Amino acid sequence: MDEFSVLVGGRAGDGINEAGMIIARLFNQLGYCLYQYLDYPSLIRGGHNFAIVRASGKKMGAHRDKVDFLLALNQETIDQHKWRLKESSVVIYDSDEVKSPVAGATGLPLKTIAKELGAPPIAKNAGLIGAFTKAAGIEWEVLDQVLRKEIPKSIDENLEVARRGYDGINEDEKAKVEMLSYPCCPVITGNELIGLGLLRGGLDAYVSYPMTPSSGVLHFLAKVADEFSIKVIHPENEIAVILMAQGFAYAGKRVALGTSGGGFCLMTEGGSLAGMAEMPL
Template sequence: MADISVLIGGKAGDGISQAGQVTGSVFSSLGYHVYQYVDYPSLIRGGHNFCIIRAAEFPITAFRSRFDVIIAFDQQTVDLHSDRLSDNGIIIYDSGRVKAEGQGIPLSQIISMHQGLPVMGNTAMISALLRVLGIPWDLAEPVLRRKMPKSTEKNLDIAHAAWNILTPKQDLVVPGGGPRPFLSGNEWIALGLLAGGLDAYIAYPMTPSSGILHFLASVKEETGIQVYHPESEIAVILMALGFSYAGKKAAVGTSGGGFCLMTEGLSLAGQAEIPIVIVVSQRTGPSTGLPTYTAQSDLLFIRHAGQGEFPRWIAAPATPEEAMFLGAEAFRIAWEFQVPAFILTDKTFSEGLFTGSPDLPDPKPYELKAPVFPYSRYMDQPDGISPLLSPPHPGEIIKINSYTHDFEGITSEDPEITTTMAEKRKRKEQALKEQSDRPINVIISGDERSPVCIIAWGSVRGQVSEFAKKHSIRLVSPLILEPFPVNAFKTALDGVTRIIITEESATGQIDKILMEHGIVPDKLILRYDGRPSAIEELEEQVRREL
């Protein structure tokens, strides 16, 4: 069964990420499942950039620690990564800039011969990789042509020149099954938002969530949505709440630092009961931290953000299919319960690229309660959920209020009204808990009968899932993090005698949520250097604890 790993490395400006995407696109067009991880410092030029492309005949969402091929645009790539080359691996390098054992490509000479630009060296190196892997030119050429819309023929001439220099090291078996969509986690989330009925997306660019803004801006004409880039994150959340008040499904995207500025607006949504979808993609903190690296350290912040007490919904995808489903589901939850609904992701998932199902989710239907006239915006109900009406409506005043208010939305400081509205929010939270506490919101894989259980959430589940199956370990992962699906989660742990939690944080966060509900882990395996673990790295850490 084919399982191929390729590392491409060079400096910022060498087009490393784009080279990886084209390589991944070739694999996905051949029917492979593909995952790509991108590593880059927060520099415009310079620094060491690399990406890892893994292709396999089965679904994958993480990378391995060893590489079958290293493509080196500079010497630093060889110096930093050659010790992770597999026993039968090969280094393909720019012979004008790099000294290494392997197969060299005279990039400058080839580019000069065809009067190309320096960036076209990417095309040559990708072509050399495909040649070494034994991928036929007639399969590679259509993908290269599609990915090189500018100076196409010149790019293809350069690619073919590099192709002719090398000889195949192996003949790659084409698995079949047809081309697979190959998109970033941000793009998969965006597709889910569109499927859920997105009307408006508002964001201030902030790594690693910016890809959602860029993707949705690129499709706004064909989808009919509105996309805005205001002057600040404060403007973002307030503009989105205005859209929602007017009856339009609005979503925003940011990272931890940007979300800090949104918290007052979040509390406004909680008090005024305005539906809103918020995508938060985590990166290393505190403060600016590592802007281009990953973390899972904002879970408790998102769970408790905002002043006062009000319900919210938080979900964390680990696969493209979950990203699309949760993108759509977030709108259903936000509008049915009139609460903030969060999609909590991280740099690893947001900027990673995955093959996934091309089928958009079919959103679950829901019905807003029919308003009663004369209309009271905050009319009391047994489940705490008031009928929702958007302006304009003839003869009705639809008032929202950030102050404590009565059922009509009129400001009040009366203690009885204050208590009544707090209890209304508590009943709504209980209704939301009942919606979330279902088996579908807890993912179980590996050996479901094993007494040893690993708990992971979000992108880390992808690092665990393969070796959990290999070693017959139970893997339990909450899809919904708030309200936590307590009963469904405890059912998933039935028969477990040892619990190991893996998380990318320095103090452990999900374990604190579990302990609130009497679930006590035996061991925490934490990583907090901003980098995700290769499958084998985390596997070894878990094996030491067994």
């Protein structure tokens, strides 16, 4: 089998997007082509977040509805996505949070494990990824390498939690993700590609107030601002964003700004001013 689909889900704030990226990079290390779908509400905490990672031996441009692995950090993930399961699907869940799992699922007390090891609560997703890695038949060394690269902070605690999750899966529960020969390419999000395009276009400054789904562009450009000698500014609101961006444009700088639907509504007067003054944004 050279194609797998994995869904990982939980609450906003559980690190679901990052968990999806780590799973994608696991498959990437094994030579798979990837497509990742992220679904999340515009909430800082609460709500239901999930990511679907499709890994295949050939290029593809969409995810599949049915999944081979369902990884659940809460009950809502089970309830909302059990329709995606096939007869052969593997389900792994946090038994501290999920009280009504599907038949044949494997539960691990991930919240308890993180607490016992003195790790932050969000580290329970590392335990879930560790359990998935073992269930998928992926060697521990591959996960160790990916985690060390992707989680620079609290890496020791995360590795401990991940190892407990890995060891919590029985040998007879393992599937087998084969190593493929496809070249290992960069794993990158759409927002990061937008950021790279702005940099390639000669960006001098980026001004934005965080709002789903544009926040990823702000985070990416802030991370590389020093390397590319650009200004990245997070003002107090969207009105300040568009007016500050006009200041950069008036000074002759190539500027971009980011927002989403609700934020753009707050920028309409500033947009009109930019049009009248013929300042490019």
